Amino acid sequence: xxxxxFLVVDDSRLHHQMYHLIFARPAFEGAMLxxxxxxxxxxxLFTAHPELTAVFLDLNMPGMxxxxxxxxxxxxxxxxxxxVILVTTESTPDDEARGLAAGAWAYLRKPFTPExxxxxxxxxxxxxxxxxxxx
Amino acid sequence: MTTLQPDHPFAALLAExxxxxxxxxxxxxxxxxxxxxxxxxxxxDEETHAPLKGLLHTVKGNSAMMxxxxxxSLAHTLEDLALLLSREPGVRVAxxxxxxxxxxxxxDLVRGAATSPLPAEALRIQIEEIRAFLEGNPGAQEELxxxxxxxxxxxxxxxHSRQTVEISSDGAVSTIxxxxxxxxQLLDSFGEAxxxxxxxxxxxxPIIGRRRAGGEATQVEHALLGLERTLKRLEGAxxxxxxxxxxxxxxxxTRQVRELARGESREVRxxxxxxxxxxxxTIIDRLGEPLVHLLTNAIIxxxxxxxxxxxxxxxxxxxxxxxxxxxxxxxLITVTDDGRGLDPERILVKARALGVAPTAxxxxxxxxxxxxxxxxxxxxxxxxxxxxxxxxxDVVAGSIRALGGQVAVTSEPGRGTTFTLRMPLxxxxxxxxxxQVNGExxxxxxxxxxxxxxxxDRAIHQVARxxxxxxxxxxxxxxxxxxxLGGDPVADRxxxxxxxxxxxxxxxxxxxxxxxxxxxxxxxxxxLGRPPAVAAATILGDGRVACILDPGRIGERPADAAKDxxxxx
Amino acid sequence: xxxxxxxxxxxxxxxxxxxxxxxxERQLHLVVFSLDREQFAVPIELVxxxxxxxxxxxxxxxxxxxxxxxxxxxxxxxxxxxxxxxxLEATELTPRSRVVVVExxxxxxxxxxxxxxxxxxxxxxxxxSPPDEVRAAGQGAITGVARAGERLLxxxxxxxxxxxxxxxxxxxxxxLC
Numbered sequence: 045x046x047x048x049x050f051l052v053v054d055d056s057r058l059h060h061q062m063y064h065l066i067f068a069r070p071a072f073e074g075a076m077l078x079x080x081x082x083x084x085x086x087x088x089l090f091t092a093h094p095e096l097t098a099v100f101l102d103l104n105m106p107g108m109x110x111x112x113x114x115x116x117x118x119x120x121x122x123x124x125x126x127x128v129i130l131v132t133t134e135s136t137p138d139d140e141a142r143g144l145a146a147g148a149w150a151y152l153r154k155p156f157t158p159e160x161x162x163x164x165x166x167x168x169x170x171x172x173x174x175x176x177x178x179x
Numbered sequence: 180m181t182t183l184q185p186d187h188p189f190a191a192l193l194a195e196x197x198x199x200x201x202x203x204x205x206x207x208x209x210x211x212x213x214x215x216x217x218x219x220x221x222x223x224d225e226e227t228h229a230p231l232k233g234l235l236h237t238v239k240g241n242s243a244m245m246x247x248x249x250x251x252s253l254a255h256t257l258e259d260l261a262l263l264l265s266r267e268p269g270v271r272v273a274x275x276x277x278x279x280x281x282x283x284x285x286x287d288l289v290r291g292a293a294t295s296p297l298p299a300e301a302l303r304i305q306i307e308e309i310r311a312f313l314e315g316n317p318g319a320q321e322e323l324x325x326x327x328x329x330x331x332x333x334x335x336x337x338x339h340s341r342q343t344v345e346i347s348s349d350g351a352v353s354t355i356x357x358x359x360x361x362x363x364q365l366l367d368s369f370g371e372a373x374x375x376x377x378x379x380x381x382x383x384x385p386i387i388g389r390r391r392a393g394g395e396a397t398q399v400e401h402a403l404l405g406l407e408r409t410l411k412r413l414e415g416a417x418x419x420x421x422x423x424x425x426x427x428x429x430x431x432x433t434r435q436v437r438e439l440a441r442g443e444s445r446e447v448r449x450x451x452x453x454x455x456x457x458x459x460x461t462i463i464d465r466l467g468e469p470l471v472h473l474l475t476n477a478i479i480x481x482x483x484x485x486x487x488x489x490x491x492x493x494x495x496x497x498x499x500x501x502x503x504x505x506x507x508x509x510x511l512i513t514v515t516d517d518g519r520g521l522d523p524e525r526i527l528v529k530a531r532a533l534g535v536a537p538t539a540x541x542x543x544x545x546x547x548x549x550x551x552x553x554x555x556x557x558x559x560x561x562x563x564x565x566x567x568x569x570x571x572x573d574v575v576a577g578s579i580r581a582l583g584g585q586v587a588v589t590s591e592p593g594r595g596t597t598f599t600l601r602m603p604l605x606x607x608x609x610x611x612x613x614x615q616v617n618g619e620x621x622x623x624x625x626x627x628x629x630x631x632x633x634x635x636d637r638a639i640h641q642v643a644r645x646x647x648x649x650x651x652x653x654x655x656x657x658x659x660x661x662x663x664l665g666g667d668p669v670a671d672r673x674x675x676x677x678x679x680x681x682x683x684x685x686x687x688x689x690x691x692x693x694x695x696x697x698x699x700x701x702x703x704x705x706x707l708g709r710p711p712a713v714a715a716a717t718i719l720g721d722g723r724v725a726c727i728l729d730p731g732r733i734g735e736r737p738a739d740a741a742k743d744x745x746x747x748x
Numbered sequence: 749x750x751x752x753x754x755x756x757x758x759x760x761x762x763x764x765x766x767x768x769x770x771x772x773e774r775q776l777h778l779v780v781f782s783l784d785r786e787q788f789a790v791p792i793e794l795v796x797x798x799x800x801x802x803x804x805x806x807x808x809x810x811x812x813x814x815x816x817x818x819x820x821x822x823x824x825x826x827x828x829x830x831x832x833x834x835x836l837e838a839t840e841l842t843p844r845s846r847v848v849v850v851e852x853x854x855x856x857x858x859x860x861x862x863x864x865x866x867x868x869x870x871x872x873x874x875x876x877s878p879p880d881e882v883r884a885a886g887q888g889a890i891t892g893v894a895r896a897g898e899r900l901l902x903x904x905x906x907x908x909x910x911x912x913x914x915x916x917x918x919x920x921x922x923x924l925c
Binding site: 619664665666701703704705706707708710711712713716718722723724725726735736737 | 802803805806807808809810811814816817818819824825826855856857910
């Protein structure tokens, strides 16, 4: 099986470290994790890696937000085959709807556990029906 | 659970959680304090609500991810409280202190999350107190969830475009966000309108002066006055848009002071007052640096180590008080510490050694402290870990003067030091008195002009080659305008302008007083160095440039302050 | 602010014949002006415009060689007296006096000259280093000498012109000429 690559776009260092811990687990053995700390950096990395297995995109970031990232991708028709997962909170149901409409493959609500993320990615891998996780 | 369980997947990240979330929680406290102060004055502060809620939202999310449910709960209730207070002005005065208390508790707990177990009782009580307040407001709970979702949506909306119109529930437009660059453009255009108006007025002067022209002249004059009044109103409105509360600056300092104090092994508390005082955005942007320098100097040189303070009978924790207050068209900012103070003797000795103070006579205390701002006088020469070299007061004074302000210092050796900054409210347009000396025109800030007199009415005595005269019961020094401005002295100049700087008055002899003008202030190009007496420049109605003088430094030569009238003894 | 000199330039650009030069050789494109009877030049890339002199307002205690400031379409332009900067005596303005507005390292300054002669191209090969007396007289600002037809041009280092002089009394940071 080809090595899996994931991209995390989030302005919080804490969250990057969380993702790092999650992707160090056995379920993700051999996977590579790319880190971007703002929307623009994230978009640049996204452009450069059509082989990404999935993208975790935070909703609320200064500068380019998660929704703006999705809208730009849709406008440019860039890598439509890469699943982009919008990371949201329980107070943003409208953003979730808009995110899906803008091309997000699924949304992941905070707080999530490593298990949530694992099963979501499993769905992405097998291109199964997207399962959006809510707490 | 009151602590992070060791088998929590993110247990190892606790320190990172604290590092990231503690500053956010502290920012919540500062904004809550700022809101409380505004509300106590009966003022609104629309700008702080959204950032405050955003910060709480982030702290809540982080706490939730870390499994710190009690913190998440507290942040959640504070979010609800902040929402209520932003929607219901009537409960603000009562709710403000509660918000501050809750936010302070949250900040303390976030800070200590890695080192101490969360105090379950204290948390529960605080959360219940907030909930009770929320419930005590009819309908509050019900609306809150809907409100929060709407508010969050508006918040994400705001991030989508740079210019957004925020619509309140009845559809009326309340605020518009505009790029500050746009405002600067507006201001530039306004400045050009002022110059054009000045040109028009000058060109029409002969027509208005001709009384025989009758109706026409009066019409022209009225039209001109009407234009002037409109421009003034426009100026006022434009300036308002650029005014920001100085708390945007002050709030940064609390943490900086704490860090610096820790680095220097000092115990320091920063007290801030008057954060709601408003200043032009450009001034605020550029005032940060000199203020930080003053705070740094206070911590490094002014404040004694805790053991020494205790020995001296002072509390181990020093206090630096930062205060801002508006007085007519100026803003006074004071930085006061209760440290060692400045020793006037040392300043005088050093000044004499540098040749910038008279050796024979003894200047007054006020004059000695004024010497502290001369280059080379600063006693700050240590290297410190955080700030590099202590910054000389001459640099601080220069930055402040470049903004059109003035700075003075006073001190009680052993008891403390106070710096006082006088800043103009606006930076772009200045009301000035235009004078003429040796064929050149100069602008003096009207706020610093005490009076304009005919010099021949007054007896000007020469005392030790320094002109003196009596004015309003004081004896003040008098300088020749030509000589003070690097030109030729001329006898018998007809007018004397009494100018004020810090606490001193001086008379400036000039050839003509041309009247009050509103001038557009333009900064001097750095190529011109920093000529002491010149603060800025302006373009007059006829297209020619005139220098705007700094009243405090008229008569100074570069690197030589001896000419500055210090001999009023 | 009359800027017909710009149109004059444009004409001259078209008209000026390059001195004999091999096709491959690099050429310096220069603005030539005169002080007294000597001719000096600066690279055209630095020159924003050339304007007639309007009133120059004196700035009290300004650094040496700054004659004053001038209104350039709302911008307060410092004007450097190039004569005194290069060791000549200052003179009164004449109708031929011009201010060459240059931009160096993001600073915009006006150079006051007696007259602007023309714009010309000079093959790089024709530039030699200045004789010692010339170099000394210019206090380091003259970097080269070029023969352009009959004339001898002294090439100026504009950045050097604006740089600090050791005995500048005014600015503590030594920003200036």
